[in-house]
Amino acid sequence: MPQPDRWIAHLDMDAFYASVELLRYPQLKGLPVVIGGRRADAPQQRADGSWHYARLRDYTGRGVVTTSTYAARDLGVFSAMGLMKAALRAPDAVLLPADFDSYRKYSRLFKAAVAEVAPVIEDRGIDEIYIDLTDVPGVRDAVGHDPLGGVKAVAREIKNSVGRATGLTCSIGITPNKLLSKIASELDKPDGITVLTMEDLPGRIWPLAVRKINGIGPKAGDKLVKLGLETVGDIAAADPRWLIEQFGDSYGTWLHHASHGRDSRPVVTHSEPVSLSRETTFERDLHAVHDRALLGQIMDDLCERLASDLERKRYAGKTVGIKLRFEGFVTVTRDLTLKTAIRNAADIRAAVGQCLKRVTFDKRLRLMGVRISNLSHTGQDVAARAAVNSPGTVAAPENLPLF
DNA sequence: TCTGGGGTCCTAGGACCC
């Protein structure tokens, strides 16, 4: 039996934010709990020791579900759903405000715990990572006699390490590449391990809905279904030339490869940011003229926050952009590339002013944002930064500038 | 009672240069 040349794991923390909250409020275990809403009230302990929680039914205003517990999902409440809609489905669900500092702390803990077992890690956000297991001793040494056994044992070791460090569970998919591992980690959630080889493609992957592939979103998913392609196997059976006619050269070719489980992307252990941004959605839609002073203040504040992000991370940028979202959810962007990189709030604000002049304000605004890209480093040596950015991982060698 | 905030990548047209 031919063995894959790589073993790549995808690790996904189970209902991450909600599970972190349950560590703090274990009495909520098993109940429908929703994280979200900027103004949600934190739980309050009464004089008699009992707790008072905000309920979904009492929430008014804008906001979406950030995460929900499995009990809430059973009631039809999922991530990105509007809170008002969620309240219709689960009025009695407990509503907790998001505590990102806490989630970031647990994120660092679980990644460090994984790194003790397998150090080649690619960060994919706060609650998931890819891990290249190919050269982990327990995997490498099992090649030839019991590869699947070796891989599963290492997966259990990783889960145990994460559990000891955080008290949280995760799900792991292990396959020859990132694309398949991302799918596999979802097949036995929560607290599961799924190992697949290419031979499992027809039995385990092809029956799945096309949207299970990372990279097929709402638009492409709808289009595929309208074309009569509902499962991954349907895409795999389609003529690649026809896929290219329908979806263009690049995406059509990718669809064909993805449906056949082919993906050669490496696990990337270090990356530099491309852009930094800050944005805010208003409690009520604001009028460009009537609320002009308030809008100016909000933009000042966004620029201040972006400037402090740049300072903390030691970047400067040459391209400044604004994002405006009007009532009706129509979004407009404008950007401006300067001759030199900037980093302070006043310079950013001035460039934003130039961008704003190029927009017609004929509707009320629901969101404003500011973004900076074309980034360059300022000060401090790069190797030290890499170590800070990905604790416990072996940083890739940097291309140092000559001057 | 629609639709947060932080990102990445891709496409496509026009400017500009050789």
Place this chain on the structure above:
DNA sequence: TCTGGGGTCCTAGGACCC
């Protein structure tokens, strides 16, 4: 005098992901 081809940068929008 009417118009090639390639490369890169800038700008705007959109799909997608966590």
